[in-house]
Amino acid sequence: MLIVLANSSLASYPLGGGVWSWMLQYPLGLRALGHDVFWIELMESCGDPARDREFANDFLARVAAYGLAPQSAVLMFEDLDVQDIDRAQVYGPPLRTILDIAHDADLLWNLACSIRQPLLAKFARRVLVDVDPGHLQISATQFEMGVSDHHVHLSVGARLHDPDCGAPTLGLTWRPFLPFVYLPMWEAAPDPGPEAPFSSITQWTWEELSYHGRTLSLSKRAAYLRYVDLPAHTGRAFELAAFIGDKDPAHDREALRNGGWRIVDPHKVANTPEAYRGYLRASRAEISCPKPIFRELNTGWFSDRSVSYLALGRPVVAEDTGFGDVVPTGRGVLKFRDSEEAQAAVAEIDRDYSLHSRRARELACDLFNSDRQLKAMLAAC
Structure with missing residues (x-):
């Protein structure tokens, strides 16, 4: 399959070795299973174009060490809550290529609601991957995060549907998974x-x-x-x-x-x-x-x-x-x-x-x- 991974925690955090290590398990593991993977890293502009460019280019240089640069892009927005693709600064493949990939993707794995509307609607099959159980669901009761705009909801919260779990399920079915290592x-x-x-x-x-x-x-x-x-x-x-x-x-x-x-x-x-x-x-x-x-x-x-x-x-x-x-x-x-x-x-x-x-x-x-x-x-x- 062609699987798009969307994340928004790395490009602006180059010193977070643990966060980088966590995310790398996804593309490397999926690639080892024979899938085509494209990684979209979203980033909010810091207001300094030169600094923004430095962060984005550093991200692409880092993933290149794992053979992932040709299948990766950074989309930079002024506000990550307003993702108008026509106003995004794009690093990596051209915007047209990224839109074609979104159209052709079999799955979007959207980590922590990184991609929001209207960009989210460009993917036909949308999967939310939750690694912050309770935190994400309660936040979704207070802010519009597009949680319900996904077709499948995966969570490391193994007990979300148990009667003694206090996190709201938002009327959705959360399918559990365990964290993993490549x-x-x-x-x-x-x-x-x-x-x-x-x-x-x-x-x-x-x-x-x-x-x-x-x-x-x-x-x-x-x-x-x-x-x-x-x-x-x-x-x-x-x-x-x-x-x-x-x-x-x-x-x-x-x-x-x-x-x-x-x-x-x-x-x-x-x-x-x-x-x-x-x-x-x-x-x-x-x-x-x-x-x-x-x-x-x-x-x-x-x-x-x-x-x-x-x-x-x-x-x-x-x-x-x-x-x-x-x-x-x-x-x-x-x-x-x-x-x-x-x-x-x-x-x-x-x-x-x-x-x-x-x-x-x-x-x-x-x-x-x-x-x-x-x-x-x-x-x-």
């Missing part, structure tokens, strides 16, 4: 040794959503500060590559360091897909604290970053979002709901690291590999 990018790595830290990579945000009288946090800051004392309780190394930024009004760096966390800048240690893999490889395991909204709504979300750790043979200790129904836990992946359970999970990883490392890699190869998950996603379409 395994040729991820070779199992040797044990880094017991001195290597439990780690993760994250933004550091304060946002909240209001829904039916509830305040729901989207803040990774709030997620990790719940476990600020975890290093002291476990007596081992923890490191967070957190983009806290130059301003730190609440002195979060100090609080984390006082709790025993090492803090590094992800824009320095994981600013390319290659550096991102290297950072994960140097870790003992992941300590994953999701956005509180995933936990509070019981969405069943599981992280693409966690799957990358698993592929390297790195176990994952993850705060529970209800994912245990679809992700085997107990070996390789250990879940927790509070600090005591997190401490026990860390101790279990260290008790038999080789067992958990082997199981981590097995899960990546057997369950989270791109062949399996992409075939299931295509079948749902």
Whole structure:
């Protein structure tokens, strides 16, 4: 098939090695299955034409390293909510070619509603790919995002239709899928040794959503500060590559360091897909604290970053979002709901690291590999 991938998070974020790595799994995995893939990256203008051009050309240069440049384009708009194709600045193939591809495409996979109307209507078969369950659906109750303008709705929210999930379904059928890795990018790595830290990579945000009288946090800051004392309780190394930024009004760096966390800048240690893999490889395991909204709504979300750790043979200790129904836990992946359970999970990883490392890699190869998950996603379409 000819599959168009639409995304809007990379061209303006060249330092986000983890986000780049996540997105690359899609075109590389689909191409390996024999499909023709065209990637449309949307970007909002920063107002400086020279800077816009630099971002767009850097994007195309980066995807060229994976043989994807001839099948990629950047569409730049003054406002991403108003996507008048006739006013777009186009980088890559000419606009006529892109419109022909849209007309001929068997599927559009529209990640996080990146393409909006009227551009969206140029694709005959439209599939929404949701990697932010709860966040996306609640946002769609407050803003017009074109969610209902898709024919199929895919989500990593494994529990969206369960009675104990608090996220709205918007009257739509959400078909679950699991995050995945294109395994040729991820070779199992040797044990880094017991001195290597439990780690993760994250933004550091304060946002909240209001829904039916509830305040729901989207803040990774709030997620990790719940476990600020975890290093002291476990007596081992923890490191967070957190983009806290130059301003730190609440002195979060100090609080984390006082709790025993090492803090590094992800824009320095994981600013390319290659550096991102290297950072994960140097870790003992992941300590994953999701956005509180995933936990509070019981969405069943599981992280693409966690799957990358698993592929390297790195176990994952993850705060529970209800994912245990679809992700085997107990070996390789250990879940927790509070600090005591997190401490026990860390101790279990260290008790038999080789067992958990082997199981981590097995899960990546057997369950989270791109062949399996992409075939299931295509079948749902």
